[in-house]
Amino acid sequence: MLDKKVTDLLNKQVNAELYSAYLYLDFANYYHEQGLDGFANWYEVQAKEERDHAMLIRTYILDNGERMVFEAIENPTQDYEGMDAPLRLALQHERFITDLINKIYKASHDVDDYRTMQFFDWFVKEQLEEEKNADDLVKKFELFGRDPKGLYALNQELLGRQYTAPTTAE
Numbered sequence: 001m002l003d004k005k006v007t008d009l010l011n012k013q014v015n016a017e018l019y020s021a022y023l024y025l026d027f028a029n030y031y032h033e034q035g036l037d038g039f040a041n042w043y044e045v046q047a048k049e050e051r052d053h054a055m056l057i058r059t060y061i062l063d064n065g066e067r068m069v070f071e072a073i074e075n076p077t078q079d080y081e082g083m084d085a086p087l088r089l090a091l092q093h094e095r096f097i098t099d100l101i102n103k104i105y106k107a108s109h110d111v112d113d114y115r116t117m118q119f120f121d122w123f124v125k126e127q128l129e130e131e132k133n134a135d136d137l138v139k140k141f142e143l144f145g146r147d148p149k150g151l152y153a154l155n156q157e158l159l160g161r162q163y164t165a166p167t168t169a170e
Helices: 004-033 037-063 085-110 114-145 148-159
Strands: none
Touching: 004 037, 004 085, 037 085, 037 114, 037 148, 085 114, 114 148
């Protein structure tokens, strides 16, 4: 049985991960509208990863005999001011998700819930990758994205990203 605070934070995390998937699909929609299919692909793959994260945590909650509570998912649609706006918002959002994961880890530590801490070791490492990827994309856009040929090359690079399901978070 999980601690109530830990369970509440886990439920919140599932909902945050599902929001992340919606947000990244919204970014993909924006980039499709701009004719940047590579950028759209990048965020479509990212949305699938976020959905997977939500499902892994959901399963963990249920496997521990706790109740999963879904909340309404906020509408992420925004008017983006410039093609780099979603990239910057993604970096900001990944930092927010890292903070939520750190809170789960700390709450688990505070109640000696080593099983949840071990489960979340994977997510802690994953967030390092998520933040680095988001930051790298911002930097690449700053370097190449304002030049049409550079933007084309970056778009082609992002078109090559393929979805790979996580093998396990444990």
